Amino acid sequence: xxxxxxxxxxxxxxxxxxxxxxxxxxxxxxxxxxxxxxxxxxxxxxxxxxxxxxxxxxxxxxxxxxxxxxxxxxxxxxxxxxxxxxxxxxxxxxxxxxxxxxxxxxxxxxxxxxxxxxxxxxxxxxxxxxxxxxxxxxxxxxxxxxxxxxxxxxxxxxxxxxxxxxxxxxxxxxxxxxxxxxxxxxxxxxxxxxxxxxxxxxxxxxxxxxxxxxxxxxxxxxxxxxxxxxxxxxxxxxxxxxxxxxxxxxxxxxxxxxxxxxxxxxxxxxxxxxxxxxxxxxxxxxxxxxxxxxxxxxxxxxxxxxxxxxxxxxxxxxxxxxxxxxxxxxxxxxxxxxxxxxxxxxxxxxxxxxxxxxxxxxxxxxxxxxxxxxxxxxxxxxxxxxxxxxxxxxxxxxxxxxxxxxxxxxxxxxxxxxxxxxxxxxxxxxxxxxxxxxxxxxxxxxxxxxxxxxxxxxxxxxxxxxxxxxxxxxxxxxxxxxxxxxxxxx
Numbered sequence: 001x002x003x004x005x006x007x008x009x010x011x012x013x014x015x016x017x018x019x020x021x022x023x024x025x026x027x028x029x030x031x032x033x034x035x036x037x038x039x040x041x042x043x044x045x046x047x048x049x050x051x052x053x054x055x056x057x058x059x060x061x062x063x064x065x066x067x068x069x070x071x072x073x074x075x076x077x078x079x080x081x082x083x084x085x086x087x088x089x090x091x092x093x094x095x096x097x098x099x100x101x102x103x104x105x106x107x108x109x110x111x112x113x114x115x116x117x118x119x120x121x122x123x124x125x126x127x128x129x130x131x132x133x134x135x136x137x138x139x140x141x142x143x144x145x146x147x148x149x150x151x152x153x154x155x156x157x158x159x160x161x162x163x164x165x166x167x168x169x170x171x172x173x174x175x176x177x178x179x180x181x182x183x184x185x186x187x188x189x190x191x192x193x194x195x196x197x198x199x200x201x202x203x204x205x206x207x208x209x210x211x212x213x214x215x216x217x218x219x220x221x222x223x224x225x226x227x228x229x230x231x232x233x234x235x236x237x238x239x240x241x242x243x244x245x246x247x248x249x250x251x252x253x254x255x256x257x258x259x260x261x262x263x264x265x266x267x268x269x270x271x272x273x274x275x276x277x278x279x280x281x282x283x284x285x286x287x288x289x290x291x292x293x294x295x296x297x298x299x300x301x302x303x304x305x306x307x308x309x310x311x312x313x314x315x316x317x318x319x320x321x322x323x324x325x326x327x328x329x330x331x332x333x334x335x336x337x338x339x340x341x342x343x344x345x346x347x348x349x350x351x352x353x354x355x356x357x358x359x360x361x362x363x364x365x366x367x368x369x370x371x372x373x374x375x376x377x378x379x380x381x382x383x384x385x386x387x388x389x390x391x392x393x394x395x396x397x398x399x400x401x402x403x404x405x406x407x408x409x410x411x412x413x414x415x416x417x418x419x420x421x422x423x424x425x426x427x428x429x430x431x432x433x434x435x436x437x438x439x440x441x442x443x444x445x446x447x448x449x450x451x452x453x454x455x456x457x458x459x460x461x462x463x464x465x466x467x468x469x470x471x472x473x474x475x476x477x478x479x480x481x482x483x484x485x486x487x488x489x490x
Contacts (some may be wrong), residue, residue: 002182003208005120005159011178011206023088023337025201026055030062030092031176032199037112037149039065039490040173044071045110048146049138051089052117052130052155053080058089059115059151059177079117079133080126109421111146113137118155120181125165126156129279129477134169135197141170147398150174153181154192162186162193179206181216184251185409187376190396192331195456196411197490212404213377216449218488223488224442230317236434237266241304242428243293243321244311245272250279252312252336252424257288259428260308262478263450265435268428271299273317296324303460306331308431310338311424322348329353331434335360343368358440360392360423390440391445394423398448402441410445412490413452414466416459421471425453429478446485453490 010181016022031399037047043187051057061076068074073139074096082090115137117130124285126134134155141148148171153159156168162183172194174184178201184193198217214220222369228236240260244253260268272280275455277292284290299307299321307330309321318341325334326348334342339361349369359369367373370383376399384401384408386393393399398410426443430447438446454477460471 001206001208001211002181002185002213002270003179003206003279004182005206007206008120008179008181011204014205016051017203020203022055024092024184025203026058026092027062029177029199029201030059030387031066032177033114033149033151034066034070035058036173036175036197036199037114040147040456041110042463043109044073046073047110047112047114048140049076049114050072051076051078051093052115052133053085053089054119054121055086056151057085057116058092059091061089061096061317063114063151063219065092065099068096068099068101071101075332077130077133077136090473096224111140111144113141113146113148114235115148115150115171117156118171119137119151120153122155123158124430126167130155131167137169140328141172145173148194148408150193152177153184157183159167159183159190164189164192168192173197177201178204179208180217185213185215185397187397195414198339198411206374212406214408215406216400216410216412216445218490221446222485222488224436224446225437225482226436227439234266237264238305238432239267239269239297239303240265240306240308240431240435241270241271242300242308242311242431243270243299244308244313244424245276245280246314246317246337247273247275249312249314250283251421253280254285254477255421255424256308256311256428256431257284258472258475259478260432261285261287261428262475263429263447263482264430265432268306268432269302271302272467276454283393284466296320296359297313298322300328304330306333306336306431306435308333308427310335311427313337315340319344325357329356331356331440333356333358333360333427333434335423336365337447339365339369352387352389354388355440358390358392358429358434358444359387360394360430360444362394362423368394375412377407377409385485390444392444392448394426398446400441400448402444405441408441408445410448411454412449413455414469416466416469417452417455417474419470422474423450423456425471425475425478450478450481450485453484454478457484
């Protein structure tokens with residue numbers, strides 16, 4: 001649920017009118033922020049808290065106290081004299097100052113900047129002392145390669161429109177407290193907001209009329225996961241057939257099958273052209289059944305509950321499969337070269353089996369399919385409705401649209417995922433979820449979040465740069481991402 005700044009302010013006012021005090025909520029929010037920061041790293045590091053004079057700074061100070069307790073080296077950069085701070089924020093500064101824990105032996109480890117300068121009540125360009133602090137924060141992020149965590153919303157970003165004003169903080173991760181503000185979902189806000197993390201505060205009941213857009217968060221994804229009965233068997237987890245690969249592109253089918261296997265697929269068969277069969281058979285996961293095929297009829301006759309078609313197929317083979325894509329009644333995920341083949345026969349779009357197709361294009365593929373560009377949310381929604389499909393529009397904030405459903409925006413992942421093979425893994429994950437009984441929309445939503453979370457875990461666990469993440473390392477963390485989702489982690 002996305003809320004406006006006014007809806008959030010009204011909810012807080014209603015709660016405080018009942019006699020509830022702000023301090024316990026600040027303590028809970030700050031602890032949640034600290035846990036989120038800690039989760040992204042293998043051990044303690046350095047953190048600088050940039051705090052304004054309001055309660056947003058108080059949240060940051062509570063987070064800093066917990067980080068210091070967990071061994072982090074924490075320092076504070078105040079925009080104003082402590083005498084100018086709210087009473088509660090000043091109290092949290094005193095509590096942090098009196099806690100002498102932490103460690104100085106963390107040089108060379110991660111460097112974190114916490115933006116607690118302004119909350120959602122601030123409007124317009126940031127000026128004066130706050131601007132000076134924001135400039136220092138952004139400068140340290142740039143010069144020392146720090147990761148910036150924004151408390152609730154990046155300072156200087158309009159919480160309703162997503163417009164970044166001059167001097168706005170550039171966050172790598174935004175810790176959204178209680179409910180995400182509508183502005184952080186805007187296309188123009190992506191590079192200021194970064195990864196969105198949910199910090200729940202169920203004590204504050206928020207009413208919102210903004211029901212046409214949804215952020216994908218553990219709280220709304222976890223209930224969609226299927227729970228297996230004790231007598232569950234592989235036949236109930238779906239028979240998945242992946243049709244993929246061509247000469248020179250033999251890695252794509254392997255990556256898709258890895259995604260399927262780590263997502264709980266019951267029986268996965270990998271159908272590949274005969275000329276690459278020996279290569280794929282020797283590199284695919286041992287549990288995957290690799291079969292060569294030479295004609296469309298072999299695919300049509302193959303027993304399957306779900307199809308995944310496209311990764312690495314090449315132009316010639318994909319063109320041969322267009323009629324199967326258009327007419328086969330089985331649910332199917334359509335990706336990569338299969339999408340490009342469809343773009344050469346646009347008359348078939350809108351005539352695909354209703355409710356049975358998930359199309360997973362990146363922006364270039366979607367432009368070839370539709371000939372259109374524009375606002376990602378509106379474009380994805382309109383095309384999904386026009387074509388009668390679930391449309392998973394990949395990107396920094398993947399957009400998922402299905403007729404009759406709120407448009408969903410993914411929140412997980414990082415820029416290191418901009419490398420080959422990630423979409424192949426996603427195809428396998430989504431198809432596997434379809435085979436286990438999830439609907440088209442839910443499979444696309446869960447699959448997108450899982451892929452992004454797996455990429456985050458790969459960075460943390462391997463201790464590598466985000467830019468070094470590979471599709472294989474992400475596929476191998478899909479199971480860890482499912483565990484996090486099952487336990488509502490981030």
